[in-house]
Amino acid sequence: MPYGQGRTRGLGAHELGAHGAAVDQLVALGLPVVPGLTVPAGAAASLCDTATAEAAVDLVEQLSGRRIGDAARPLLLRLSASAPTEIAGLPPDLACLGVAPAHADDLCALIGRADALYEVWAATARVIAEYALDVPGALLDDALLDTPEPRARVEVLLSLAAEHGSQPFPEDPAQQLALAARALLARWESPRARRSRKAQRLPADLAVALHVQALRIGPADHSGYGTAVSRDPETGRLSPQGSFFRGVRRSAPPPHTGEPLHRLAGGTALLEHSLLTLERHLRAPVSVDFEVRDDEISLLAASAQARPPLRASVCLAADLARDGALGHEEAVQRVTPAQVQELLHPRLRLTGGEELLAMGLPASPGAATGAVVLSSEHALELAADGTRVVLVAAETTPADVPGMLASAAVLTGSGGIASHAAVVARGPASPRCAAPKDCAWTWPPGPCASGSGWSVRASRSRWTAVPAPCTRGR
Amino acid sequence: MQSAAVDLPDASDEPLTEAVVDLVLRGMWRGRPESEHRPLVDAGLALVKGPVVLPTERAKATAAQILRVPAGSEQEQRITAVYEAFLPVNRKIRDVCTAWQCRPDGTANDHSDDAYDAEVRESLEDVHEAIQPVLRRLDRVLPGSGRYLTALEGALDRFDDGAPEWLASPLCDSYHTVWMRLHQELLLVLGISRAEDEAREEELVTGSRG
Missing domain, CATH: 1.10.10 (Arc Repressor Mutant, subunit A)
Structure with missing residues (x-):
């Protein structure tokens, strides 16, 4: 059934899945939603049938006003699954359904980025080959190791399916969708997914709803996808914050390719309106996933932020109270004790005589002072005498681990928040580590609210790592 | 080096x-x-x-x-191919460990949010699935390297048995500790410096393979 029609038929998240219920709500609020439909949990298996899949394809084509295979305004499909609540371990989304090898290059030409489509397509073909066409996983793994290029990967996967699969990879969109549904449901019944349900104490026979979404293909200059939260974490003011990516949507966009929202050619007014509407409805700071098509935004998903920044919560509560949507007492109660506690973490006291030496990004909450040492050995020697030391190194190897563990903080000249050094430094107890642009710092207890920037200051031989204004970075 | x-x-x-x-x-x-x-x-x-x-x-x-294997040898070439498949996954495991330790907003993960931790466990499973074919292939070209998969599986089992330090603690043979050792061995075997390693990883990840 089309997005938005579940509620009128008396269906809830149990049948529609969390995603189906959430988009129903967006439609009810009058917000722009990506065209799509939900196959309710009880009937999910019916989508494996080609006739049902054909009806689903027709419906999405109608809803989106586009047709699969149309050269000027092409359409592909994305299949996803959702459970009644937000859980981990759902099968991966399968996008690019409906693409045929003969037309793929035309789509790439339209997008303007050759590899974008092939990467997503290869990921989908991999899952379908293993879970619906029964191609042995080890065979697929080996072939993909030998074939790093996305375009060649698709070719290899299709030929493996033809050679070792129960049938060749079909060109017909409805047959592709039916196979994709079979693959998702098989993946949901795989040992991995069962183990995951068990670990989360979910019922072993938990049913999922399936969702078929329009994937409208357009030029990368005017099309893409992104995420946004409603409030600036530093100021708490209503102002969409997030980033967007150009091209075909994928679950893990390549790093450093996100662009700030203000670069959206169509502006952020509609996004801001959507976020405001949702905030009023959910009475919480919200986050959304959105798609941009021909510079227009439509929503893919929306929810209350799981852990909103303190300032966002406080400002929203104040805004709602000012508008009369909340009583004053209730507004105060919107801010949780845990959030207030973040303000009470210890911080360093500066004399003003420090000299600023370096600035960078934090890899974890924390603050520390200590004597500078330049080797792991020296760190161990001084630390053995009870001296607090800050280990400074251009880079670290496993041999530096003992010195890192003995230090109050670690500063490395390379790496970053997710470097081995940062992981090690956060390892022993609660995390204390920060990574300036090209540096990683780390330190033991006395956590401070995490900073969005850090500075290193020195007075005589002591260095002090200082969080920038005690606010939460993103 | x-x-x-x-x-x-x-x-x-x-x-x-x-x-x-x-x-x-x-x-x-x-x-x-x-x-x-x-x-x-x-x-x-x-x-x-x-x-x-x-x-x-x-x-x-x-x-x-x-x-160090002989420079320019066929063995070096084959190990280099495995190393290049290793690098994008190497980025992912560090992201997974980071997500386990810190939430996306930079605060410490206090493990009070089961849904968040379950999500991290799922990404760990993705990493473990991705590294297995890489290590199986490495075992064929670098004698003795099969021990890494055994050790990673051992760490994962302990982690799943309720001992979370077996993911990222440097004080035991945790998943990350074993991984770091594997990474170090690859660098020494191929004579690659940390700086070259970082640049190569960045190139492969930004090219977004894997």
Whole structure:
């Protein structure tokens, strides 16, 4: 059934899945939603049938006003699954359904980025080959190791399916969708997914709803996808914050390719309106996933932020109270004790005589002072005498681990928040580590609210790592 | 990365060469009996700092020389191909460990949110699925490297048995500790510096393979 029609038929998240219920709500609020439909949990298996899949394809084509295979305004499909609540371990989304090898290059030409489509397509073909066409996983793994290029990967996967699969990879969109549904449901019944349900104490026979979404293909200059939260974490003011990516949507966009929202050619007014509407409805700071098509935004998903920044919560509560949507007492109660506690973490006291030496990004909450040492050995020697030391190194190897563990903080000249050094430094107890642009710092207890920037200051031989204004970075 | 002239321990002294490689890849020994580290200390390959035994610079150079496969050899080429498949996953495991330790907003993960932790566990499973074919292939071209998959599986089992330190703690043979050792061995085997390694990883990840 089309997005938005579940509620009128008396269906809830149990049948529609969390995603189906959430988009129903967006439609009810009058917000722009990506065209799509939900196959309710009880009937999910019916989508494996080609006739049902054909009806689903027709419906999405109608809803989106586009047709699969149309050269000027092409359409592909994305299949996803959702459970009644937000859980981990759902099968991966399968996008690019409906693409045929003969037309793929035309789509790439339209997008303007050759590899974008092939990467997503290869990921989908991999899952379908293993879970619906029964191609042995080890065979697929080996072939993909030998074939790093996305375009060649698709070719290899299709030929493996033809050679070792129960049938060749079909060109017909409805047959592709039916196979994709079979693959998702098989993946949901795989040992991995069962183990995951068990670990989360979910019922072993938990049913999922399936969702078929329009994937409208357009030029990368005017099309893409992104995420946004409603409030600036530093100021708490209503102002969409997030980033967007150009091209075909994928679950893990390549790093450093996100662009700030203000670069959206169509502006952020509609996004801001959507976020405001949702905030009023959910009475919480919200986050959304959105798609941009021909510079227009439509929503893919929306929810209350799981852990909103303190300032966002406080400002929203104040805004709602000012508008009369909340009583004053209730507004105060919107801010949780845990959030207030973040303000009470210890911080360093500066004399003003420090000299600023370096600035960078934090890899974890924390603050520390200590004597500078330049080797792991020296760190161990001084630390053995009870001296607090800050280990400074251009880079670290496993041999530096003992010195890192003995230090109050670690500063490395390379790496970053997710470097081995940062992981090690956060390892022993609660995390204390920060990574300036090209540096990683780390330190033991006395956590401070995490900073969005850090500075290193020195007075005589002591260095002090200082969080920038005690606010939460993103 | 390597210094040119290092006196290798006598080739016939296999236990000593094995020990020095092990110490360098681990970065330290803790709680080993003196009988194990004394020969290394005597050979100038290790020093004792309180409860830990550390490799000397000479030990590091020695291990690098022992492990390095011949430059330009077919073996080097084949290991390089595996290493390039390893790098994008190497980025992912660090992201997973980081997500386990810190939430996306930079605050410490206090593990009070089961849904968040379950999500991280799922991404760990993705990493584990992705690294298995890579390690199986490495085992064919680098003798002895099969031990890494065994050790990673052992760490994962302990993690799933409710001991979370087996993901990222540097104080045990956690998933990350074993991984770091594997990474270090690859670098020494191929004679690749950390800086080259970082640049290559960035290139592969931004090209977004894997």
